Amino acid sequence: xxxMNDDELRARFSALKAEDGRVEPEFRSMFNRVAQSxxxxxxxxxxxxxxxxxxxxxxxxxxxxxxKARDLRREQQTVLxxxxxxxxxxxxxxxxxxxxxxxxxxxxxxxxxxxxxxSPTLDxxxx
Amino acid sequence: MEQELERELExxxxxxxxxxxxxxxxxxxxxxxxxxxxxxxxxxxxxxxNGDSSLRTWVFGVIRWTARTELRRRLFWIRRHTDSEGAxxxxxxxxxxxxxxxxxxxREALIHALESLSRRQREVLQLVFYHDMTIEEAARVMKVSxxxxxxxxxxxxxxLAQKLEHGVDR
Numbered sequence: 001x002x003x004m005n006d007d008e009l010r011a012r013f014s015a016l017k018a019e020d021g022r023v024e025p026e027f028r029s030m031f032n033r034v035a036q037s038x039x040x041x042x043x044x045x046x047x048x049x050x051x052x053x054x055x056x057x058x059x060x061x062x063x064x065x066x067x068k069a070r071d072l073r074r075e076q077q078t079v080l081x082x083x084x085x086x087x088x089x090x091x092x093x094x095x096x097x098x099x100x101x102x103x104x105x106x107x108x109x110x111x112x113x114x115x116x117x118x119s120p121t122l123d124x125x126x127x
Numbered sequence: 128m129e130q131e132l133e134r135e136l137e138x139x140x141x142x143x144x145x146x147x148x149x150x151x152x153x154x155x156x157x158x159x160x161x162x163x164x165x166x167x168x169x170x171x172x173x174x175x176x177n178g179d180s181s182l183r184t185w186v187f188g189v190i191r192w193t194a195r196t197e198l199r200r201r202l203f204w205i206r207r208h209t210d211s212e213g214a215x216x217x218x219x220x221x222x223x224x225x226x227x228x229x230x231x232x233x234r235e236a237l238i239h240a241l242e243s244l245s246r247r248q249r250e251v252l253q254l255v256f257y258h259d260m261t262i263e264e265a266a267r268v269m270k271v272s273x274x275x276x277x278x279x280x281x282x283x284x285x286x287l288a289q290k291l292e293h294g295v296d297r
Binding site for chain 2: 004006009010012013015016017019020021023024025027028030031033034035037
């Protein structure tokens, strides 16, 4: 157990407090220094707030513009859609149309067998 | 309103100074800087009093927060700019030779004993015995629960008394 009671501890702290008081800076001079730096600080806070507000306004305007542009584009697409579908042509469609389609066409099988053959005249007996 | 606040700060100035010293490892220059920064926070309304506690408790809370921020900032700067050996050296500067030389024997013993306690024990004892706060008020300043403050108070007081009677090494 300890013999030192609260009063003794308090007395020691009081002595410490008294010594601290001897090196205490003067309130007025300290406060004046603070008061002088305070307006600068406040104006710094104000100007930074202003910059934040400007940046926020620009951001909001940009978002609105992008949204508006997107809506406009969507509207245009919906108006043009029926026309473009009917008139649309594949960019490679020309490749599917050869310049001389007759050359590439397969010769007709039946006609080749009888090509140049004169049709026989059959003599039919009528007896 | 501002003048009223100024008057209150002036009334609390001695107490605030003692508390700033305690929060800064009794480094006078640092304590002065911290106290000035705390006043700046208060009058520029960066710290606002919402009336949950007494004005003194609130001002002490602002000083404590400012001191901790400043000490953390210094430690970070030191770690970035010096090696670990240098960092220890600069941290110990908070108890520089000029400060130590001024200490009377009894004061020296008390400070030495306080320094050997944990930070929270030191804080609660300082608030109760130096500033005559209740443990509840001390808990508010330290932002800990009442139960936790009581534990720190009991253990800290016992340890401090032992160290003052028998020396810090015990």
